[in-house]
Amino acid sequence: MIGNKPSGTLKVTKKPAQRVKHVPQRTCVGCREVLPKRKMVRIVRTADGVRIDPTGKLAGRGAYLHDKRDCWVRGMRGALTHALKAELTAEDRAQLEDFMNTLPTHPGDESETEANG
Numbered sequence: 118m119i120g121n122k123p124s125g126t127l128k129v130t131k132k133p134a135q136r137v138k139h140v141p142q143r144t145c146v147g148c149r150e151v152l153p154k155r156k157m158v159r160i161v162r163t164a165d166g167v168r169i170d171p172t173g174k175l176a177g178r179g180a181y182l183h184d185k186r187d188c189w190v191r192g193m194r195g196a197l198t199h200a201l202k203a204e205l206t207a208e209d210r211a212q213l214e215d216f217m218n219t220l221p222t223h224p225g226d227e228s229e230t231e232a233n234g
Contacts, residue, residue, distance in 0.1 A: 142154065143181040144181065145157060146192050147182050147192040148183065148187075150183070155173075156184075157181040157183060157184075159173050160213070161175045162178045162202070163176070164177075167203070167206075167209040179201075182197070184220055189220060
């Protein structure tokens with residue numbers, strides 16, 4: 118017995134450490150902004166050509182772009198081919214442009230150019 122307390126009865130309770138969940142980060146090849154992977158659109162180079170990968174799990178070399186048209190326009194100028202380490206065929210480019218045309222334009226870009234013009 119030590120002091121008033123019997124030996125061996127001292128309890129120390131540890132709180133479990135709060136773990137911070139790791140969120141994978143990726144860089145947009147159009148604007149070079151880093152965002153969480155799930156907020157980006159993945160384009161992958163496969164043996165069959167370049168495809169849009171909605172699941173993010175297709176095998177092949179991938180590159181990421183925002184879901185904004187202005188990033189896609191910049192990416193299509195050459196950053197995407199550099200990131201994928203492959204030239205885009207006419208078919209691949211047409212497929213990507215079709216997808217790009219369904220995307221919204223960045224609302225800030227249009228209003229700024231109209232206000233300045």
